[in-house]
Amino acid sequence: MNTSVLVINCGSSSIKYALIDSDPNASRLAGLAERLGSSEACLKGNTSSGKRFTQTLPNADHAEALKAILERLEGRVPGAVGHRIVHGGEHFTQAAMIDDHVIDAIEATAALAPLHNPANLAGIAATQDVFPDLPQVAVFDTAFHQTLPPRAYRYALPEALYTEYGIRRYGFHGTSHAYVSQRAATLSNRGAGGWLTAHLGNGCSTSAIWNNQSLDTSMGLTPLEGLVMGTRSGDVDPGLHAHLHRQLNWSLDEIDNVLNKQSGLLGLSGLTNDMREVEDQALAGHKGAKLALEVFCYRIAKSLAALSCALPQLDGIIFTGGIGENSPTVRRNVLALLPHFRFSVDDVANEATIRGKEGKVDNADHHGPEVWVIPTDEEGRIAMETRHCVETSE
Ligand SMILES: Nc1ncnc2c1ncn2[C@@H]1O[C@H](COP(=O)(O)OP(=O)(O)O)[C@@H](O)[C@H]1O
Ligand SMILES: CC(=O)OP(=O)(O)O
Ligand SMILES: [Mg+2]
Numbered sequence: 001m002n003t004s005v006l007v008i009n010c011g012s013s014s015i016k017y018a019l020i021d022s023d024p025n026a027s028r029l030a031g032l033a034e035r036l037g038s039s040e041a042c043l044k045g046n047t048s049s050g051k052r053f054t055q056t057l058p059n060a061d062h063a064e065a066l067k068a069i070l071e072r073l074e075g076r077v078p079g080a081v082g083h084r085i086v087h088g089g090e091h092f093t094q095a096a097m098i099d100d101h102v103i104d105a106i107e108a109t110a111a112l113a114p115l116h117n118p119a120n121l122a123g124i125a126a127t128q129d130v131f132p133d134l135p136q137v138a139v140f141d142t143a144f145h146q147t148l149p150p151r152a153y154r155y156a157l158p159e160a161l162y163t164e165y166g167i168r169r170y171g172f173h174g175t176s177h178a179y180v181s182q183r184a185a186t187l188s189n190r191g192a193g194g195w196l197t198a199h200l201g202n203g204c205s206t207s208a209i210w211n212n213q214s215l216d217t218s219m220g221l222t223p224l225e226g227l228v229m230g231t232r233s234g235d236v237d238p239g240l241h242a243h244l245h246r247q248l249n250w251s252l253d254e255i256d257n258v259l260n261k262q263s264g265l266l267g268l269s270g271l272t273n274d275m276r277e278v279e280d281q282a283l284a285g286h287k288g289a290k291l292a293l294e295v296f297c298y299r300i301a302k303s304l305a306a307l308s309c310a311l312p313q314l315d316g317i318i319f320t321g322g323i324g325e326n327s328p329t330v331r332r333n334v335l336a337l338l339p340h341f342r343f344s345v346d347d348v349a350n351e352a353t354i355r356g357k358e359g360k361v362d363n364a365d366h367h368g369p370e371v372w373v374i375p376t377d378e379e380g381r382i383a384m385e386t387r388h389c390v391e392t393s394e
Contacts, residue, residue, distance in 0.1 A: 005383040006078040010062060010123030012115060013037060017045075017069050019078060020383035029073060030379065033057065033065035043068050062119070063126040070130060080135045081127050082386030084175070084378065086116035086223065088140030089166060095143070095385040097393050098124060098136040106138065112170075112222050115260060135393075137386040144174030145207070145214045152216040152310065169225070171217035173199045177207040178214075179381040180320045180374040185212065188360070188370055194311035196304050199376065200330065201321035202230040202273070206303045208310035216310040218303045224259060227303055228296045230273035233263035235299075268292035275323045275330070297330055301337035314341065316370035325375050326354045331361070335371065342368030 003022035008015060018030035031045020041057040043065065057068055083098070089109040096102050103124065110117040127136060145153075153169045154162060161167040176199045185192040195209045204227040207217040218226030218234075227234045236259065244250045250258075258267075266273040269292035271281060278296075281289035308314055319331050328350045335343045344366035353359050353373040362371040 003387060004076060004078045005386045006073070006081045006127075007084070007379040007382045007386070008066075008081060008123045008127060009084040009378070009382075010119045012119045015062065015065050015069065015123065016379070018379040018383070019073055019076060020380060022387065029076070031069070031072065033060070033069060036060055036062055036065050041065065043072070045069075045072055047072075048074055062122045063129065066123070066126045066130060078131075078134065080137060080386050080390045081131060082137045082139055082382040083120060083124055083127070084141065084382055085120045085138045086141045086172060087113035087170065088138070088142045089170070090146070090168075092138070092140045092143050093146040095137050095139045095389040097389060098138050102138055113172075114256075116223065135390045137389045139175060139382045139385045141172040141174045142170045144178045145171030145217050147213040148216060155220075167221060169217075169220040171205070171207070171214065172219045172223045173203065173205045173207075174214070175378045175381045175385075176320060176376040177205075177209065177217070178212075179377050180318045180372075181207075181209040182212060183358075183374050184316060184318050184370075184372050187358075187374075188316060188372070190315035190370065193315035194313045195315060196307055196311070196317045198300055198304065198317065198319050198324055198334070199321045200227075200300070200319065200323035200327075203232070204229045204234075204300070204321065204323070206300065206307055208307040210311055216307050218307070228268070228292075228299050229264045230275075231261050231264045231266045233259045233267065265292045265296060268295055275327060279327065279329055293329075293333070297333035298337060300330075300334045304334070305338060305341075308341070314369045316372055317343070318372045318374050320374050320376040325356070325373060328354065331371075331373070342366070343371055344368055345371055 005020050007018045007020060013036050014032060014034040016032050018028055020028055027048045033043045035041045039059055041060040043055040043057055046052055057065060085106055087109040091105045106117060106121055177197045181195045181197055184195055192212045197207045199205050203223055205217055205219045208215045224232050241255050244255050265278050269278050269288040271289060278289045278292050282293045323330055331350055335345055344363045346361055346363045349361040353361050356375050358374050360370055360372050
């Protein structure tokens with residue numbers, strides 16, 4: 001097979017893409033088409049000579065944005081397309097060649113990831129229109145977490161809700177947790193022992209990984225459970241839904257919308273879902289922003305402490321995602337809330353490890369668990385799994 005893979009990560013109003021060669025030294029064409037469906041959609045990316053470009057796409061939908069993306073690939077036709085699919089339910093423990101059966105299975109789980117799966121399906125349809133003859137592969141966020149044992153994936157609910165309706169914890173961001181934990185195991189002397197990972201982007205989740213296998217994670221049936229996120233509440237009292245309905249007469253759709261789109265950093269700060277602005281405003285003394293930062297960090301620390309129960313031993317912790325990779329403040333605040341774990345952060349290294357830098361940020365001479373910052377590479381991992389899936393199906 002021609003070994004370059006076009007990776008497509010379709011969100012509801014954006015598409016991230018990357019054209020990835022099997023030679024890691026080859027230049028990677030990558031970019032983002034955002035605000036799709038609005039009058040000022042925009043495509044940003046790089047060219048093989050490293051130049052940045054920006055292109056306005058008037059009123060573009062997913063299909064039009066994909067066409068514009070393909071025109072930016074400088075004539076390089078990929079050998080396969082790899083799609084990020086957020087929810088694969090229990091059907092998929094690894095990547096799968098896309099056919100009608102796989103599309104039906106993705107549709108069947110769409111209700112569990114309403115912000116993600118419908119957009120992922122739109123990305124598949126648009127790509128199949130443009131490349132009807134290329135192999136297309138689905139790489140699932142949930143697949144890496146299929147190693148969770150029942151004690152971690154079952155809710156304490158009547159059994160039939162699991163056996164008949166698949167209501168259980170699935171976990172997400174699997175390609176990211178898998179990539180960063182394997183990278184840390186390669187870079188650290190500790191190897192593939194016990195690692196806690198914190199993927200902190202717009203969506204946020206933690207995971208406990210032992211010997212390259214996920215043993216527990218903070219997201220559950222849907223990507224709403226767990227940590228505070230950009231606009232998602234994370235954990236709330238399960239009694240909240242009934243309370244809001246009975247007291248405020250809110251419909252299920254209204255409740256869902258508030259918890260998914262108006263909560264998290266945005267809800268707490270009353271300002272923004274963007275951590276950069278939350279930090280700036282917190283420094284300037286804005287009460288809501290200070291509270292948002294405090295709750296965000298406390299909930300991450302609490303989740304990491306809870307997940308440590310899944311591990312026989314703790315070798316280190318890994319921060320990744322836009323916030324994990326770029327915010328020394330969040331990393332410092334989270335670790336300060338975990339004094340029993342004997343982390344020892346090197347403040348200079350912590351401040352310096354931002355903007356795509358990879359490294360260990362603890363003091364070299366201490367004996368506690370290590371602290372790593374590892375920029376995630378969901379696209380690289382999706383390309384690797386896509387290539388493997390195509391080659392083993394040939
Ligand atoms: N320098 C920075 N300091 C703090 N947060 C940052 C910084 N750069 C990016 N972020 C945050 O990263 C988040 C986006 O993460 P990212 O992983 O890119 O998102 P996505 O989940 O959409 O891929 C936003 O909250 C953004 O504010
Ligand atoms: C699963 C999930 O939350 O994904 P994202 O971070 O891309 O929103
Ligand atoms: Mg993300």
